[in-house]
Amino acid sequence: MKLDSMYQDIILDHYRHPHGKGLRDGDAEVHHVNPTCGDEITLRVKLDGEKVVDISYESQGCSISQASASVLNDLVVGQSVDEAMKVQETFLELMQSKGRLEPDEAMEEVLEDAVAFAGVSKYPARVKCALLSWMAWKDATAKALSEAPVPNEEGA
């Protein structure tokens, strides 16, 4: 059944047992909504220099948006911001592929569990659900970086 390509077991597992859910201390916070369906997320990032130390979030929405936030937490926490941005870009590429992209080994290595979302990209109405937390993370990270004190600025 076609539906199973969207609702992969990995996605349903993340939906039922989300990783890293709940708000914790962070350097920046954003609130993103999907106006067409009412999905919402409040997300915080905690950086230590160039390293993503934590992504915490409160969210409400469908299984796809919830699972996606959980996978984001899994993949990105512990990475450097540069590495994490590459993961985000790869995920974005997969989600915008309209189901035409068959993830290869290189992509699977980068995305791990997130390759399970390949099937979601066939459903235009649901792509935004999958991307909600990732866009929020990108936004929060930019905010955290711009707000972070710049070293050696004294006397400049």
Next chain:
Amino acid sequence: MTQLQGLLDTEAIRKDFPILDRLVHDGKKIVYLDNAATSQKPRQVLDALNEYYERHNANVHRGVHVLAEEATALYEGARDKVAAFINAPSRDEVIFTKNASESLNLVANMLGWADEPYRVDRDTEIVITEMEHHSNIVPWQLLAQRTGAKLKWFGLTDDGRLDISNIDRVITEKTKIVSFVLVSNILGTVNPVEEIVRRAQDVGALVLIDASQAAPHMVLDVQSLGADFVAFTGHKMCGPTGIGVLWGRQELLEDLPPFLGGGEMIETVSMHSSTYAPAPHKFEAGTPPIAQAVGLGAAVDYLSSLGMDSIAAHEHAITEYAVKRLLEVPDLRIIGPGTAEDRGAAISFTLGDIHPHDVGQVLDEQGIAVRVGHHCARPVCLRYGIPATTRASFYLYSTPAEVDALIDGLEHVRNFFG
């Protein structure tokens, strides 16, 4: 096979709607339960559109050639049909717009630019309700922001009705306009028009009724409603998209200023100033949606041939059956009245903690089309503490078998996410 009283001959009716034979997702017959979003179109309307373009197409109210005269006669003929359909005292009270949103915005802008006694300004109040579609909230927020007027609203009861217990405090001597929905697109509630109109008239306020979810489903008689303006859209009542209606009382349309300026709405134009055509043309700047009006005329003919009373009885029977069956589904909560009394055929619900997006997706896989989300009525979702709902909405071609298909579909949803 379920036997209900008062049903239309849906077997015959469905032959008029070619789209209802569509097979989707590997051969499943479509079960179209998204009628509150838009209705399907009968062959009679599609034929009228085709014939207009194939035989009569021209711009209206200008040109002396045969096509221009035919197009004008068809366009104005559609106005006559709509006027009769809503029992308007005069055909000149029927303004064609592009949809109900434009109709509602038009009134808000007429009042913003009007002189006394209609003028909305900082010393006056606007009244709406918490169950309005965004199209009957945002134009009033804009008007309030621009004029300094105060925006007030009626709240909702726990069972999805309008709470008008404080009507004398909400509608006051300061109220200039009361704008409310006749039938809610999300809750299905049919609102108590008479009581609200009476109070508004007592304080000298104008009344605008959003009849978008009423015109397709019940007898709409603007004279018995007693309102000053009535807005609705064509595409929910078997007509094409791109055509809406604003009915307004003639003396108001004479007094109130135009909003959009342009061709067609003028009498004379000089480089310094212009005078305006009488209503309805005063409010129809530019080339109007001609084919769409002709299509709406055909839709009105189609609905009238079935009879609006018969359509209302059919939908009442289907709604009663659907409410009963839905309430049998475990963990299902209807958002809105839990009976078919004073209720339209749009039924919103939640299913346990399964998100409506997921409900809609699994139903779609079975060929069942419902709407999920906040239905452009987000304040209602906030009021009931839910992010969104799933909405099934029925129409004149809906059958008890389609209700059964929905119930079976929901069982499947529960198993899938169980």
